[in-house]
Amino acid sequence: MEHRRLSGNSHWYHETQSCRCSAPAPSGDSSAAADAFLLDLTWSVPPQLQEVFHTARHLGATLFPQHCPTSLTHTLSLYDRLSTALTVAQVAGVQRLCNHYATRLYPLSSTDSSRESNNRLTQMTQFARQLAMQPSLIDGDAMAALDAVGLTEPDIVTLCQIVGFISYQARVVAGVQALNGLPVRWLPGLSAAPDADEQQPRAACTLNPVTSGYATPEQQQAVRFAATTLSSETLRWRLAHDASALSAWCALHQQLETLSATALVMAVTARLNGNRLTAAAPPDATLTAETENGLIQLATQLTRLPATFSAAHLQTLKEQGFDEPTLALLIQHVALANWDDRLLPAFTD
DSSP: OOOOOOOOOOSSSTTSOOOSSOOOOOTTOSSOOSSTTTTTOOOOOOGGGHHHHHHHHHHHHHHSOSSOOOOSSOOOOHHHHHHHHHHHHHHHTBHHHHHHHHHHHTTSOOOOSSHHHHHHHHHHHHHHHHHHHOGGGOOHHHHHHHHHTTOOHHHHHHHHHHHHHHHHHHHHHHHHHHHTTOOOOBOTTOOOOOOOOTTOOOOOOOOOOOOGGGOOHHHHHHHHHGGGTOOOHHHHHHHGGGHHHHHHHHHHHHHSOOOTTHHHHHHHHHHHHTOTTSOOOOOOTTSOHHHHHHHHHHHHHHHHOGGGOOGGGGHHHHHTTOOHHHHHHHHHHHHHHHHHHHHTGGGOO
16 A cells, blocks of 8 residues: 655644644744754853854754755654654753744654554654653663664664753753743643662663774764763764764763762762763762752752753852852753763663
């Protein structure tokens, strides 16, 4: 039977079937944001973060290009990528982010209506939602389910990078809104996912790494560049299936300056998400009890439920003398740690 390809999406949520009727775009969002990363938020980026935001914008354009040709080894269409982004944005609940990706997804043609295509999109959506909500539950079996519906190894790596990137973007946007003192607008019925269970058993990742002898120059360069960020060679070669995303992720790590408080907020984030690869924060005798509590509150709220993150969650640190650039840097570290917690454990044996 010939597959049918229908144009347009007739509902706010992308997981419904498309139809031929023409429906208006969501009210108030007739076009996507010109700044696809900060979503047109008015904010003066601190000088030390200019390069970080440049890298994030470049990666966003790479993951969601205007034209996204597919091949036998790279089968993710732009519709697949944006529908995944919208799924993750909905999990985070940051309405500005949901509006942006819903608007970008709206005019695209959805997948055809064959059973195979529906199963593929359903499995991708379920995987993305699970990885965004409870990353500790993602393991080799979850990736095998993606392989079973036709995703290739490069597809799986790119899919995980998209989930990680949108999880990072959601927390940066929520943090900038809080720095601007904007009122919180979150989706009704949204609740935080339960914290990770440290005893949760995991099936080892069986995704094959790129074979060094067959790697492209871009993949070889990305693996060399990642050596200072990732000690595991196997992990570097697995992530090299999407060399551009690996290079940008490593660049963000290298561009962010180190703060004495960084280890604490990253450890809190890792504990909530169940990332066993991140070591516990070493004791820091320079932190007062109030400062430590403020850092834990920031990392916990921004990790668990970014949609409700507001200026109130920064108040304790402001009272301890933290200025806006330092708070922005802390938000970046928490956001990037949330990306790490959705990327590294999934590809670790």
